[in-house]
Amino acid sequence: MVSMLDPKTLTVLVTGATAGFGAATARRFAKAGSRVIATGRRADRLEALKKELGDRCHTLNFDVTDRAATEKALGGLPADFAKINVVVANAGGALGLDPAHKADLKDWDDMIKVNINGLLYTVRTALPGMIERDEGHVVLLGSVAGDYPYPGGNVYGGVKAFVKQFALNLRADILGANVRVTNVEPGLAETEFSVVRFKGDAEKAAKVYEGVQAMTGDDIAEQIFFVCTMPRHVNINIIQSMATMQAFSPFAIKRK
Ligand code: NDP
Numbered sequence: 001m002v003s004m005l006d007p008k009t010l011t012v013l014v015t016g017a018t019a020g021f022g023a024a025t026a027r028r029f030a031k032a033g034s035r036v037i038a039t040g041r042r043a044d045r046l047e048a049l050k051k052e053l054g055d056r057c058h059t060l061n062f063d064v065t066d067r068a069a070t071e072k073a074l075g076g077l078p079a080d081f082a083k084i085n086v087v088v089a090n091a092g093g094a095l096g097l098d099p100a101h102k103a104d105l106k107d108w109d110d111m112i113k114v115n116i117n118g119l120l121y122t123v124r125t126a127l128p129g130m131i132e133r134d135e136g137h138v139v140l141l142g143s144v145a146g147d148y149p150y151p152g153g154n155v156y157g158g159v160k161a162f163v164k165q166f167a168l169n170l171r172a173d174i175l176g177a178n179v180r181v182t183n184v185e186p187g188l189a190e191t192e193f194s195v196v197r198f199k200g201d202a203e204k205a206a207k208v209y210e211g212v213q214a215m216t217g218d219d220i221a222e223q224i225f226f227v228c229t230m231p232r233h234v235n236i237n238i239i240q241s242m243a244t245m246q247a248f249s250p251f252a253i254k255r256k
């Protein structure tokens with residue numbers, strides 16, 4: 001019988017907590033008694049989350065791609081929330097699904113900014129405190145897209161492959177510190193992900209999940225909660241999941 005960590009001992013920073021996985025993760029930890037720092041750009045949603053979760057939730061309204069804003073927000077936490085021991089670097093997403101020769105370069109730039117730069121600013125800002133206190137956990141939101149290519153995935157697949165390799169390299173760097181690193185790699189999950197990918201086209205986004213039971217934000221939050229509450233001597237390096245009705249393609253062959 002494994003003795004799981006008491007979630008009440010956790011102070012959890014969740015970036016991108018205004019929707020999808022982030023919102024579900026903030027709720028999962030707060031309801032288990034953890035302190036949660038929930039971030040995002042949509043102030044109204046943060047306010048509603050704070051109202052729902054109460055004193056256990058502190059909200060921060062900033063853009064993760066803004067390095068100075070990230071450092072300022074995380075540097076000015078009230079004492080009750082300052083000793084972060086779980087960072088869920090979740091803010092991110094995909095933009096567009098066009099093949100590489102047609103894709104919008106601005107979408108590529110923006111995906112790199114949020115999924116790579118934003119994630120790095122979050123981790124680099126929060127990591128020294130966890131190393132100093134010799135207690136922490138960095139949870140990165142990768143994706144199956146970082147492992148398996150698909151048409152139109154191009155830069156999104158590339159940034160998530162970066163996230164996975166960064167997670168593994170972080171482990172190499174901080175070996176000896178009591179700080180864990182996990183790359184979470186979900187597949188098909190219904191959130192606002194596709195609405196964002198298709199620039200607000202809700203109809204096109206809904207088609208992605210048509211006729212299939214996709215995973216939900218709660219499904220992924222439960223996985224994050226599980227890896228974070230495993231005993232401290234256990235590091236789950238990677239947790240990968242897919243909807244049961246999603247699998248891999250055969251190699252593509254273009255015949256004459
Ligand atoms: P959602 O679009 O539902 O949520 C994304 C969250 O990220 C929102 O809270 C959004 O908040 C926040 N965010 C986006 N850009 C920024 C920014 N520049 N600064 C601060 N916050 C930002 O998507 P998901 O919950 O599905 O995705 C969460 C993560 O999981 C992403 O990294 C995504 O790539 C990954 N993922 C998603 C999968 C899926 O199928 N849904 C599968 C695998 C991985 P706001 O707009 O208020 O700033």
Ligand code: 8X3
Nearest residue numbers: 143144145186187188
């Ligand atoms: C999101 C999952 O398969 O749409 O990361 O790329 S997928």
